[in-house]
Amino acid sequence: MTHPAREAVLARRSYSKVTEAAPTHEELAELVAAAGRVADHSSLEPWRLIELRADDRERLGRAINKSLGEMGASAKPLRAPLLIAIVVSTRPSEKVPRWEQEAVASGVAHALSLLLDEAGWGVIWRTGHYTRSKPVAKLHGLHKGEELLGWLYVGGKPERDRPGRRKPVDVHAHLSRLPHKG
Template sequence: MDVTTAVLSRRSAHTLVEPAPNDEEFTYLLRAAATAPDHGQLRPWRWIPVRGEGRTALGRCLADDSPAPGLRRDQAAAKTRRAPLLATLVFRPVTDHRVPEWEQLAATSAMTGFLSLLLHARGFGSIRRTGKFTESEQARGLLGLQPTERLLGWLYIGTPGERQAPKRRKADDVTDRISVFAPELVTA
């Protein structure tokens, strides 16, 4: 699949089933995704793959941290079973560096976008999940995050449950998002 086709046909997959990439394939794809623009090559991120019963443990943790009663807690626990692989994205900015934190976060986002496209090109589906649980102290503890690290969410990964040919998106008209620079109009 060429890059343009991958970009125009990738969609968030809401139903994900086995198989997901195994650890070796996930690492291979991550190595490729890590070539995304990253000023200073800081790689201010790390991934924690959560599979199998790890998903159940994470689900219990999220349910325990949910203020909602009964059924809502069960729903919180079930969220982690929606995909065979939950790739947990952790932002770990390099402090006191000439590359500002916002640029490190941009590099992390670019790498995640590359990874989503690489997964799609391999026939896998993914969807990025964020929300209030990224602030969960219990989840941070369970996942072993350091005080300087930030939980950015999860990339749910698997094989799309709805087997349909990827539909190519129509590229939007973005001309209203382009400003022409005219130096002769700049006043000193």
């Protein structure tokens, strides 16, 4: 019996260097529709994604430098042809706390990264202290109750890229039973 989901998770790795190829808006939309199926208490959909392509990346570079008090534009957003901003959009709820809504947005981003990888794209999730800065928030058009969780940097997988070495997960360090009643 094959286990495609498990195989996709085990094969996943981050690509810090990618080529200039990128999925089209239409290809991305199909993957977002699937990624949006993560567990979502009360179906609040407390997330949204923003595509940054071409000159958008230069604008982000200027906002990053402005947040750092520097002139010009950071070259960081130019590391990939497509950046996908991950935004948590919290909703008022008596049943679903803020942390849980952030977990949903993170789950969508992770699912999307797996789907992009499976579709043949190189992906890495990047963050930085400037994700919470005013210039970067303004550039992304964030509303009250929204925060930027980072960006998925997406591009083609390089042909000569060596597979990353990931150590196996020490299951015993992360999985336990409920402690016995003392």
